[in-house]
Amino acid sequence: MNIISGKYKRRKLLYPKQREFRPTKSIVREAVFSMIGSNIEGASFLDLCSGTGAMGLEAESRGASRVVCVDRDVRFLIQNVELLNASAQVVRSDAIRYLKTMAQPFDYVYFDPVWANQAIYDQFFELFGAGSIISNQGLLFVEYDQLLDTTCFSDLMMVKTSYYGNSIISILTI
Numbered sequence: 764m765n766i767i768s769g770k771y772k773r774r775k776l777l778y779p780k781q782r783e784f785r786p787t788k789s790i791v792r793e794a795v796f797s798m799i800g801s802n803i804e805g806a807s808f809l810d811l812c813s814g815t816g817a818m819g820l821e822a823e824s825r826g827a828s829r830v831v832c833v834d835r836d837v838r839f840l841i842q843n844v845e846l847l848n849a850s851a852q853v854v855r856s857d858a859i860r861y862l863k864t865m866a867q868p869f870d871y872v873y874f875d876p877v878w879a880n881q882a883i884y885d886q887f888f889e890l891f892g893a894g895s896i897i898s899n900q901g902l903l904f905v906e907y908d909q910l911l912d913t914t915c916f917s918d919l920m921m922v923k924t925s926y927y928g929n930s931i932i933s934i935l936t937i
Contacts, residue, residue: 769823771820777815778817786814786815794927795904798934799902803827806828807868807898808827808830808871810822810832811887812875816839819831819851820844829852832854835856837855863890868895868897869896872897874905884911888919899937904933904934905935906930907930907931909929909931922934
């Protein structure tokens with residue numbers, strides 16, 4: 764798995780071979796950052812349930828000025844930040860707990876928890892609707908599979924939904 768573009772282009776990332784978690788596919792990363800385009804430059808980016816940190820590190824590589832990667836298991840995330848000598852902030856925390864203590868909104872948020880966990884999506888969207896997680900012009904990217912009950916998205920404006928094999932990416936805003 765490599766960084767696709769930017770200052771870390773073609774740099775390899777470490778990831779678990781035994782499928783402890785599912786790294787975001789490069790086709791999905793490419794699609795997300797194609798949608799964001801040059802707006803990533805100078806923006807803030809939150810990678811929730813980041814695993815290896817591939818999304819957050821891709822954001823930093825492409826010019827995001829503030830990147831925060833949050834996960835309960837940060838082993839590979841820390842190794843990848845060190846490997847790239849990146850400045851992304853690593854936070855070892857449950858995503859919901861982090862959101863409850865977050866100080867300022869982000870321009871872009873990427874949320875990709877374990878797909879089978881409907882409860883974390885429900886909790887996330889309850890907090891999302893109540894607080895200021897994204898900036899006024901910000902976008903939320905949510906990765907999930909077809910089994911997710913998406914009624915938890917209902918209070919937000921759906922910008923776009925794209926399908927990449929088993930992965931579905933919805934872009935939402937307030």
